[in-house]
Amino acid sequence: MSPMGFRPAYHPAGHDSDLRAALQDLRVGRWMSMRNLLAATADRALWTQRTQVLAAAAAGTDLVQAWRAEEPRSVAAAVMHGRVAVERALRAHREGHRHTQDLWHQAWEACRTAARAAEDDPVPWVCLLALARLDERQQWDEHRVAPPEPMLPPGPWGLLAQADKRDPYNREAYHRMLQFLYGRHGSGRLTEAVNFVHWAASFAPTGSALHVLPLYLHVERYRRDGGRDTALDLHWVAEDATREARRALYEWFDHTCYTESSLLDLSHLAHGLWGALQFREAGRVFRALGPYYTPVPWVYRVGDPRDTAAAADLFAQARARALAALEGTRGS
Template sequence: MTGSGFRPVFHPAGHDHALRHALQDLRAGRWGAMARLLDDTPHWDGWTRRTQVLATVAAGTDVVHAWRAEDPDSAAAAVMHGRVAVERAVRAHRAGHARTRTLWQEAWTACREAAGRAPADPVPWIGLLALAALDARRHIAEHRVRPPAPMLPPGPWGLLAEADRRDPYNREAYHRMLQFVYARSDGPLSEAVNYVQWAASTAPTGSPLHALPLYVRVERYRRARGHEHALDLHWVAEDAIREARHAMDEWFLFCAVPEASPLDLNHLAHALYGALHFTDAARVFEALGPYYTTLPWADRVPRPADRSRAEEVFLRARARCLAG
């Protein structure tokens, strides 16, 4: 893994080999492995992560539709239907598609139906949170609820509370809320900073929410049009180092790596590398194994869409840290 022949692997399943098999089955137009995988997923964190990854592939197919047709009583199929509908609406919104509003309404209905079919499941509420980011002007009343703490903006706090009630500190739920905060403001990121600091301060030890501030720091760098400066002052500022150390000490040292988000691990490796904490960064790179995500490395290059250049930055950072 540390030699010159190392090649990073970009795969949404990361260390989850059972999920990888289900994705292969899904791409072949079959839903059986997906159904069995979800049936064998006992915890909400794994359930949330797996349904999200499955939906990114299923959204381009009619496999979930076929599953529901053959097994109409399946609550898991209803939840996946909501997942797929949300994914399609979000993609349409991002692309400025003319059918965005229709897909948004279909997704909202699908999530509400799934919530009724699976009342203990946080995922339908996470889907509604994802849709809230499409309502940047907060036209819908449930998207402008009073916040739970000072310095936080009004937003879909009731939806977050519903997800929290079913799975406290659910990683995706809090990331979806961050996307809403981003969507409602094109100006300074002070609201996002306040939000992630609040979330991290309330999260228990071992929670991936301690990595949330790392995402806002990358967003600040991206908006400032910072480019390929490997040891940019942005990353060695006192607060940047503090955020990286906090994520290391409060999350990484306690997390089960095979169940951790590859995106979180890449953000932490990136933050520690930028903070010049190469020894700690090496531990995260070793935990990652071959699994690489384009972000946040793509924000270090002049053209973020150039994946090959982003991969080069990742490889340089990894080699520098492991050399120590």
């Protein structure tokens, strides 16, 4: 049992109760709640987040296909069709499925169709960015465009620009670009990713989730170095790691609505502050997380990335330590 009996919960909807209800309906084979939720979602950041979570849940079903059959002119259904097609292609790629190539091309066509139907929507372009990582040799012209800065490599910069044009600093778009860069030179080099993260965070406005990007990079570096090593634990208290965790707190967390924020961003920030021994500051983020957590990045601190139970225990221990420091500050 976790400290003081607390057991964190993982749910892809997090604090978004409307999204949770739509997901529940998807699980029992109903798509109308998804349709109605998306019709009521005007904010671009929330739209991007909700379509991503819904697509992950719908990818193993034919519910989006049923929606499109019922409402063939629905723009939202076209966007979700692209989302689901991309999710299926990425899953096939991870599993080494023999039909990955076909699913990739089908997803690309679905995204292009969605982009024409929803001209102002960033999601089709975000989806095309997600597919770019499947082109590991960068054989497609749109995946080797000249970069906006000399320190950055060629890549799908035109796709990122299209997403950025429709929703400046779109969180998922920049994460998809980072994932593309992770895969450019196998598992060793992170120089290009480092340059990209610092470039993106340098012009991100106050309140942008891009200020959290450096914390993802620290986790990736730790993961690649093997994790769970006493010497490696010094990584988290290094000056740059501490500085970037605090910057994310002050430039993003202090200016955002946590109930609409990505659980992954909150979890990475709580982890970064806790690892940097900034316990009082971490306590504020743990409080915002409430009962929720994400296995990543905590699983990389327990040795076995499949051991989500140990990750939940570590999260609970870190949370108890941070909240105690926060309460001690308030009581003094």
